[in-house]
Amino acid sequence: MEVHMQVSRLLPLTLGALILILATAQALAGTLIVGIYQDVAQMNPVRTTSAANLRTTTQIVESLFRLDHDTGESVPHLAESYERLDDLTLRVVLREGITFTNGEPMDAEAVKFSLETLAVEPVQVVALGQVDRVDIVDERTVDVVTKAPFPLLVLSLSLNGHVVPPIYYQEVGPDGFASHPIGTGPFAYESRIAGQSITLVRNDGYWRGAAEFERLEFRPIPEDTVRIAALLAGEIHIATNVPASQYARVDAANGVHAASVVGFSAKMALLDGLEDSPLADTRVRQAVNYAVDKELLLEVLYGGHGKISTCQLGNPAFFGYNPNLEPYPYDPERARALLAEAGYPDGVAVDLKYRTSAGDDELSEALASMLEDVGISVNHIILEGGEFLRQLSAFELRNIATLGISTAPDTTYGHNIFLSDAPYSYYRNPEFDEVVRSAQTAIDTEERLSLLNEAARIACEDPTVLFLFSLDEVYGVSDRVAGWAPSPDNLLYFENVSLD
Amino acid sequence: MQFGTWFVRRLGNTLLVLLGVVTATFFLARLSGDPIDQLVPIGTPVEAREALRRQLGLDAPLPAQYLQFLTSTIQGDFGTSLRYGEPALAMYVQRFPATLELVIAAVLASVVIGIGLGVLAAVNHGRTIDTVVMWFALLGQAVPGFYLGLMMILLFSLQWSLLPTGGRGTWQQLIMPTIMLASYYVALTARMTRSSFLETLNLDFVRTARAKGLPGRTLLFKHVLRAALIPIVTLIGLQIGGLFSGAVVAETIFTWPGIGRLAVDAIYARDFPVVQATVILSATIFVMINLIVDIAYVAIDPRISYG
Numbered sequence: 001m002e003v004h005m006q007v008s009r010l011l012p013l014t015l016g017a018l019i020l021i022l023a024t025a026q027a028l029a030g031t032l033i034v035g036i037y038q039d040v041a042q043m044n045p046v047r048t049t050s051a052a053n054l055r056t057t058t059q060i061v062e063s064l065f066r067l068d069h070d071t072g073e074s075v076p077h078l079a080e081s082y083e084r085l086d087d088l089t090l091r092v093v094l095r096e097g098i099t100f101t102n103g104e105p106m107d108a109e110a111v112k113f114s115l116e117t118l119a120v121e122p123v124q125v126v127a128l129g130q131v132d133r134v135d136i137v138d139e140r141t142v143d144v145v146t147k148a149p150f151p152l153l154v155l156s157l158s159l160n161g162h163v164v165p166p167i168y169y170q171e172v173g174p175d176g177f178a179s180h181p182i183g184t185g186p187f188a189y190e191s192r193i194a195g196q197s198i199t200l201v202r203n204d205g206y207w208r209g210a211a212e213f214e215r216l217e218f219r220p221i222p223e224d225t226v227r228i229a230a231l232l233a234g235e236i237h238i239a240t241n242v243p244a245s246q247y248a249r250v251d252a253a254n255g256v257h258a259a260s261v262v263g264f265s266a267k268m269a270l271l272d273g274l275e276d277s278p279l280a281d282t283r284v285r286q287a288v289n290y291a292v293d294k295e296l297l298l299e300v301l302y303g304g305h306g307k308i309s310t311c312q313l314g315n316p317a318f319f320g321y322n323p324n325l326e327p328y329p330y331d332p333e334r335a336r337a338l339l340a341e342a343g344y345p346d347g348v349a350v351d352l353k354y355r356t357s358a359g360d361d362e363l364s365e366a367l368a369s370m371l372e373d374v375g376i377s378v379n380h381i382i383l384e385g386g387e388f389l390r391q392l393s394a395f396e397l398r399n400i401a402t403l404g405i406s407t408a409p410d411t412t413y414g415h416n417i418f419l420s421d422a423p424y425s426y427y428r429n430p431e432f433d434e435v436v437r438s439a440q441t442a443i444d445t446e447e448r449l450s451l452l453n454e455a456a457r458i459a460c461e462d463p464t465v466l467f468l469f470s471l472d473e474v475y476g477v478s479d480r481v482a483g484w485a486p487s488p489d490n491l492l493y494f495e496n497v498s499l500d
Numbered sequence: 501m502q503f504g505t506w507f508v509r510r511l512g513n514t515l516l517v518l519l520g521v522v523t524a525t526f527f528l529a530r531l532s533g534d535p536i537d538q539l540v541p542i543g544t545p546v547e548a549r550e551a552l553r554r555q556l557g558l559d560a561p562l563p564a565q566y567l568q569f570l571t572s573t574i575q576g577d578f579g580t581s582l583r584y585g586e587p588a589l590a591m592y593v594q595r596f597p598a599t600l601e602l603v604i605a606a607v608l609a610s611v612v613i614g615i616g617l618g619v620l621a622a623v624n625h626g627r628t629i630d631t632v633v634m635w636f637a638l639l640g641q642a643v644p645g646f647y648l649g650l651m652m653i654l655l656f657s658l659q660w661s662l663l664p665t666g667g668r669g670t671w672q673q674l675i676m677p678t679i680m681l682a683s684y685y686v687a688l689t690a691r692m693t694r695s696s697f698l699e700t701l702n703l704d705f706v707r708t709a710r711a712k713g714l715p716g717r718t719l720l721f722k723h724v725l726r727a728a729l730i731p732i733v734t735l736i737g738l739q740i741g742g743l744f745s746g747a748v749v750a751e752t753i754f755t756w757p758g759i760g761r762l763a764v765d766a767i768y769a770r771d772f773p774v775v776q777a778t779v780i781l782s783a784t785i786f787v788m789i790n791l792i793v794d795i796a797y798v799a800i801d802p803r804i805s806y807g
Contacts, residue, residue: 039765041583049541122552126543175585194594195757196667221666221755225650230665233657386770389537405542417543424542 030213032499035227035236039220040198044178045162049123051490056218058491059200061183064092065158069487072317072409074158078106087149087443094140098207100165101188108136113166115144127160149441151448152410159408186211212498231256231476239476244305250476260305260472261486265406266313269367269466272398272426278350279399283342285463289328290335291374297366298469306471311460313414315470317488320411320452325460335374347375350399355388360402393424412439415455418464432458514787521783522573525776526566535582535770556582579773588777592759598668599758602677603743609682610689618693625698640687649680649753666755677754681746685739692735696728737793741786
């Protein structure tokens with residue numbers, strides 16, 4: 001009896017120790033663990049465009065094209081080559097001999113099914129809504145036909161042209177696919193513990209060569225401090241979304257280092273140029289741009305880990321980037337003069353809206369004090385994230401709203417948002433509208449580049465927003481991970497990456 | 501009043517409360533924003549937004565949606581998560597054991613440590629032990645949970661490498677979230693036990709018992725503690741509700757996959773079916789616990805009857 005009791009008391013301890021040993025053993029066998037800042041809500045890439053979801057799904061399901069990490073250009077991936085047949089038609093030749101992990105062939109049939117499914121999916125309309133149909137030429141060749149000339153097709157196919165196995169997809173439906181996605185990628189779905197982890201296992205037959213470690217696990221750790229602590233404690237190997245302010249701390253710690261890349265996102269403040277707004281006057285919007293010391297903000301709030309926007313959204317890696325534009329210099333005198341010219345010699349009062357959830361509070365408070373300095377008195381309104389978005393689309397997000405925006409690396413996307421008839425545009429400029437409209441359908445590369453450059457010039461002179469900066473995407477990486485570097489598209493690539 | 505009559509009336513009230521919760525949840529969620537905003541990328545045209553609304557079944561007029569929602573809720577169908585595409589009920593059921601485990605651990609800690617410390621302080625009334633325990637209790641109530649949580653991670657995970665920073669699965673992972681969640685309630689229970697115990701010590705029946713020569717230990721633990729327990733049982737019953745909501749912070753900091761985090765994420769994303777499922781099911785559990793607490797009174801104290 002006595003002995004039995006002692007054993008039963010010891011049992012949980014022994015079990016605990018055993019679990020620990022097993023967990024450690026598994027780690028040694030090669031599980032690379034990524035700490036992500038939010039749970040993966042949608043594992044069906046057909047139904048999402050958010051990088052937070054695609055980081056996981058793109059390990060499993062691949063696209064026809066993808067972005068080259070260094071140049072940011074679209075390069076064929078599941079596609080082998082492509083050529084434009086006319087303004088509406090893109091011919092794509094697929095690689096030979098690739099199969100999905102369930103054995104279905106990745107062929108013209110699969111591409112036709114995938115792209116036509118994507119084209120009618122509401123969340124994909126911005127990216128692929130222009131796709132009218134896909135014609136099969138032969139087993140390995142398809143013609144992608146768009147409704148109108150659509151120069152962004154190849155880029156859209158890089159970011160959103162996910163190819164799914166048609167028989168399986170139809171059998172399980174979109175929700176079934178989300179709970180167990182199947183693709184051609186370097187990893188295959190293995191298991192998920194709700195709210196805690198998603199585990200993928202190496203696809204040994206991957207067409208580009210099997211990964212160098214056996215499992216890839218994603219762990220949502222929403223608190224920044226805790227995600228960094230988990231990295232420092234060796235529980236995870238890569239931490240995504242490290243706040244720029246933590247760069248130095250992570251880089252200085254033992255056994256880990258910080259890695260960063262210039263991403264596709266930009267910080268800015270939306271300026272409400274609607275008719276009854278004090279900011280409808282170009283000079284007031286210019287004054288706001290002169291009033292803010294962007295360099296100081298970038299240095300103090302983000303430790304300098306970013307680039308000052310050169311009076312446009314996007315960076316030199318974007319198609320359509322205008323190299324001739326310069327940031328508005330910090331010039332409070334000029335700002336005051338412009339306000340006076342616009343009829344506000346005694347200053348003007350505006351609402352400044354922001355959300356704490358996006359970490360914009362410190363930035364907004366600093367902006368407010370700089371604006372106050374030139375005579376723009378600011379009424380702070382702090383909004384919850386969902387309410388912020390509701391006001392944005394209801395034209396209630398007035399007069400200045402701090403936000404970050406992330407688009408594919410082509411300035412067309414950033415310009416589209418400010419077209420007068422765009423769903424939530426607070427900007428009215430007919431000249432700008434005309435140039436952007438022409439750029440939307442210009443297939444000729446030179447012509448499109450010059451139109452986009454022109455659009456950027458207009459959006460700078462008659463400012464669409466308060467241009468701030470693009471912030472680096474910062475990651476914390478364990479020294480045990482070799483060969484990994486962050487990618488500007490914010491996705492994770494593990495080719496030639498090893499874990500010791 | 502008969503127990504049967506009392507019980508039926510009490511149950512009726514409970515159902516009314518639940519109907520109120522169901523209705524309020526449905527309309528408040530919808531008043532607070534639009535899930536479409538969060539699902540589509542910026543620049544999505546209006547037609548595509550409306551198409552998505554149809555796809556998600558959010559295009560019907562509100563009263564029609566409400567009726568549909570009521571009938572399916574009664575049948576136990578809480579709909580499908582707008583973001584995850586999984587049945588909301590299944591998501592709740594998957595996550596509930598984690599929160600339950602955490603809450604039970606915290607309740608046990610409050611009961612065992614809280615009552616223990618309270619009794620210790622009361623029987624040593626006015627002595628150093630009493631002061632030390634009460635200082636400890638004050639600290640437990642004053643330190644914000646999230647601060648305590650982060651400090652524990654810094655010390656136990658980073659400094660001394662004793663415990664994992666978060667997650668669920670091993671008993672080590674349960675320790676820090678339990679301490680964080682329970683600290684306030686341990687302190688509260690200790691204070692409550694102490695004062696209730698001291699109050700009871702001054703009652704007539706205790707004096708009588710002493711006078712008839714009952715040994716100290718029997719008196720304290722058989723008579724005084726039992727009488728002193730009534731307000732404490734109420735407190736613990738109420739605490740359980742508080743613990744479920746307090747679990748949100750502990751779950752977030754320690755990456756504990758419970759319903760608290762599920763609910764908060766769903767609210768931010770305006771994922772109506774998940775918000776509805778978590779609120780309604782949690783409210784049901786809370787109301788049921790209250791019912792059980794009411795019944796428990798009667799068992800503890802014969803002076804209380806059904807009324």
